[in-house]
Amino acid sequence: MPALTEPLRARLQYTFNGQYTGTPEWVTDLEKGDDEGFFLPGSAVWAVHGAMSTIPAGVRALLVQALHPGALAGVHDHSRFREDPLGRLAGTIRWIYTVSYGSREAATHASNWVSRLHTKVVGTYDDRNGVTHDYAANDPELLSWVHMAFADSFLAAYLEWGHEPIPGGPDAYIREWATAGELMGVPNPPRSVAEMQSQLMDFDRRGVLERTARTDDVVKFIKRPPLFPALKVGYPVLFNGAVGTLQPRFRELLGLRAPHVGPIGIPTRAPAQAMLAGVGGVLGKRPVAEEHALARLDRIGWTAA
Numbered sequence: 001m002p003a004l005t006e007p008l009r010a011r012l013q014y015t016f017n018g019q020y021t022g023t024p025e026w027v028t029d030l031e032k033g034d035d036e037g038f039f040l041p042g043s044a045v046w047a048v049h050g051a052m053s054t055i056p057a058g059v060r061a062l063l064v065q066a067l068h069p070g071a072l073a074g075v076h077d078h079s080r081f082r083e084d085p086l087g088r089l090a091g092t093i094r095w096i097y098t099v100s101y102g103s104r105e106a107a108t109h110a111s112n113w114v115s116r117l118h119t120k121v122v123g124t125y126d127d128r129n130g131v132t133h134d135y136a137a138n139d140p141e142l143l144s145w146v147h148m149a150f151a152d153s154f155l156a157a158y159l160e161w162g163h164e165p166i167p168g169g170p171d172a173y174i175r176e177w178a179t180a181g182e183l184m185g186v187p188n189p190p191r192s193v194a195e196m197q198s199q200l201m202d203f204d205r206r207g208v209l210e211r212t213a214r215t216d217d218v219v220k221f222i223k224r225p226p227l228f229p230a231l232k233v234g235y236p237v238l239f240n241g242a243v244g245t246l247q248p249r250f251r252e253l254l255g256l257r258a259p260h261v262g263p264i265g266i267p268t269r270a271p272a273q274a275m276l277a278g279v280g281g282v283l284g285k286r287p288v289a290e291e292h293a294l295a296r297l298d299r300i301g302w303t304a305a
Contacts, residue, residue: 009282011228018090023288026094030292033103036302037293038180044166044173048158049100050286052276057157058089059222060242064149066218067209067253070135070142071149073125076214078137096150099180101293111183128210140187147181147189148200155193156245161273204249211253219254234275241272 010020017024039045048054065071098110121137135142155173158166166173171192181189190196203209223239240259243251251257259266 008230011230012279012283015227015231016090016093024094026098027289028292030098030102030106030289031295031299033105033296034300035103035105036297036300037101037103038107039100039176040297040302041294041304042167043176044168045100045176046290047164047166048154048162048173049096050290051158051162052280052285053157053161054154055276055279056161056238056242056245056272057154058092059239060157060245061150061153062222063219063242063246063254063256064153064250065146066215066222067211067250068142068145068203069125069127069208069210069212069214070133070139071146072212072214072218073123073135074121074137074142075218077123078121097287097289099183101287101289103296107180108183111180115185128212138185140185143184143186144181144189144199145203147184147186148196151177151181151190152196152200153242153245157242160241160245160269161276200247201249204253209253211255216255219256234278237268237271237275240266241268241275244268 014020017027065075095110095114099107102110115138118137122135124132124134126132137143151174154177155170158173159170168175174193174196175191178186178189178191190199223236225235227235243256244258246254246256259268
């Protein structure tokens with residue numbers, strides 16, 4: 001059986017970390033460092049970020065981010081997402097896992113590195129009324145939107161497909177991951193689900209969010225990304241699952257509908273669950289990053305309370 005699944009495993013691994021075989025150096029580097037890190041085993045962050053639900057969560061986060069014209073302009077003008085979408089994905093995963101599982105020093109260094117890259121992501125965009133706005137990736141409001149798009153999506157996906165209760169509940173995850181927001185320069189990131197949902201919807205109430213031809217173009221790209229042929233069969237199941245977890249207002253703004261046949265909705269949760277179980281069977285149910293983080297914790301003598 002391993003021999004039969006190895007080609008699929010290689011393609012999945014390359015999709016997520018840019019390497020067909022072996023463990024990327026940045027993952028093994030999670031063993032380095034002399035502190036416990038910002039998050040520990042048993043934390044809400046380890047529970048949510050260690051689950052297979054992170055796969056549709058990433059798709060969902062990209063869709064939510066696309067609703068903000070400033071975030072969309074930054075990706076369109078400064079990212080090679082069309083030429084190298086997997087490279088961009090791997091870079092995002094590297095940051096998330098380093099902050100989640102690395103030492104405080106590694107997490108801070110990784111966040112500062114991303115912030116330095118963001119200093120070049122500046123420009124202008126025209127809103128739906130033809131008014132020109134400046135944008136900058138390190139603008140506090142834009143940082144806040146991107147942070148909440150990730151937190152909201154990872155939480156929603158885990159609540160849909162996670163197998164165990166979140167330690168401390170959903171609010172604990174939002175409160176813990178606020179640390180990542182602070183590392184990236186987000187001012188006063190939300191620390192509860194209610195606070196996050198209020199801040200997210202406030203962007204809509206203020207008329208910031210919009211759907212343009214550029215939005216439709218990016219959504220079309222996310223819906224049909226240039227994946228390996230072996231992965232294209234299952235991806236629509238995960239995409240539909242991600243769409244199904246979106247707030248109705250966000251689906252409306254994106255021009256998306258949950259799968260349906262005429263007026264009858266098609267279930268998305270169970271098919272996505274089965275697909276994620278299959279991916280977990282090939283890659284392993286928990287990320288390799290956890291093993292290296294545990295090795296660091298063991299080396300420095302950490303023990304669970």
